[in-house]
Amino acid sequence: MKPSSARSTQRLPLRLFNGASRIMGRLGRRKPGLAASEDAFHHAARAAVGFDDFGGSSYLEGLRVLLDAYDREARLTPFGRVMVDQQLVGVLKNRLVAEKAWRAAPRIIEHEIRRPIFILGLPRTGTTALHHLLGQDPGIQVLEYWLAAAPSPRPPRSEWERDPRFKQAARDLKTMYFLDPSLKAMHLMTPDGPEECRHLMMQSFTDDTFDCNSTIPSYSAWYEAHDMVDSYARHRDLLKLIGSPQPERRWVLKYPVHMRNLRTLFTIYPDACIVQTHRDPTKVIPSLCSLVASWRAIYEDDPDRRAVAAWQLELWARGMEHGMEVRRERGAAQFFDLQFREVLGDPVGAVRRMYAHFGVELTDTAERSMRRWHADNPQGKHGEHRYAAEDFGLGARAITDRYAAYIEHFGVEREGPS
Numbered sequence: 217m218k219p220s221s222a223r224s225t226q227r228l229p230l231r232l233f234n235g236a237s238r239i240m241g242r243l244g245r246r247k248p249g250l251a252a253s254e255d256a257f258h259h260a261a262r263a264a265v266g267f268d269d270f271g272g273s274s275y276l277e278g279l280r281v282l283l284d285a286y287d288r289e290a291r292l293t294p295f296g297r298v299m300v301d302q303q304l305v306g307v308l309k310n311r312l313v314a315e316k317a318w319r320a321a322p323r324i325i326e327h328e329i330r331r332p333i334f335i336l337g338l339p340r341t342g343t344t345a346l347h348h349l350l351g352q353d354p355g356i357q358v359l360e361y362w363l364a365a366a367p368s369p370r371p372p373r374s375e376w377e378r379d380p381r382f383k384q385a386a387r388d389l390k391t392m393y394f395l396d397p398s399l400k401a402m403h404l405m406t407p408d409g410p411e412e413c414r415h416l417m418m419q420s421f422t423d424d425t426f427d428c429n430s431t432i433p434s435y436s437a438w439y440e441a442h443d444m445v446d447s448y449a450r451h452r453d454l455l456k457l458i459g460s461p462q463p464e465r466r467w468v469l470k471y472p473v474h475m476r477n478l479r480t481l482f483t484i485y486p487d488a489c490i491v492q493t494h495r496d497p498t499k500v501i502p503s504l505c506s507l508v509a510s511w512r513a514i515y516e517d518d519p520d521r522r523a524v525a526a527w528q529l530e531l532w533a534r535g536m537e538h539g540m541e542v543r544r545e546r547g548a549a550q551f552f553d554l555q556f557r558e559v560l561g562d563p564v565g566a567v568r569r570m571y572a573h574f575g576v577e578l579t580d581t582a583e584r585s586m587r588r589w590h591a592d593n594p595q596g597k598h599g600e601h602r603y604a605a606e607d608f609g610l611g612a613r614a615i616t617d618r619y620a621a622y623i624e625h626f627g628v629e630r631e632g633p634s
Contacts, residue, residue, distance in 0.1 A: 355582060368458070382407055505524050525610050
């Protein structure tokens, strides 16, 4: 099924079209390459924040690899280029805002993050639903979308709707779902709902967001081989910043990508509690490829679906193998496994067992809130994610063979035809 993404600014609402046109007009018809615009991006961020300390120079390596890859490899549409420009300036602005906040309140860095819970596993295995469910527990804190997109100390809930950053996050999501309405059925995001850690990792220019949105294989290769310790250290410090009003509350975070960096995650969070969800890879991989192709269709014309499939198939297989290695090193106590059917069939019961494994209390208030959310958000509420494995040249046998070690190790249950 072809994604329904708009291919140019001609299909944007008038306000968005005019905004994109102004940006493109300022840059001129012959825009400089992205690498040549590095200084301009930094200048724009400094001007917007009124601060000039980006927090050292370690981030520049990733930024420069990324800019070079965009120039040499990406197939950005004019509107895609506008989106990339805005994204890069936004990431640099967020670095400045965080550095400014830490300088103003240096004791924030002294806060401890104790026994955070990370929801990991292959994408498309129920991680998002589980994350939203756990977010109903008033005793924990999650990374809300609007604060992930613009990290700062979390204000009282009553103030969110009036905050310009909250309003901007709502506008950004509305634009994204306008460009491809089918994305809401694939991956629901709301400004006040829990979000993945990707925004925090982007501040180090080490994240899947960049190469999922564009065809930049040289960046992908650099990123996969890069030492991620600095990126995870900044991730930790950004959580300390966001959670500083109530640092004692336990964090519950979700990002399948952490599975591929599990050894580094434990370096920064040695007492982390890992919940790993499992599902038949023959259902997961085609769905994941459809999602990545849909993201890319916002930025590029006609993404190469078979290339996406070959890349994602191998990338996540290596990630699962890495996770299995780390488990053998650390033992089972810090891990809890959930099959997909458990997440769908009795999610609150799954949470109860998971909390018991990690010694966390499930209060009556939290359980009632979870059951209410589950009843109000049945599977398929925002539409059905339609895709065909054949569109990506994927055969069930090839997927099963590549993930055989993972399937056997975790006793992953095979699912029938959908």
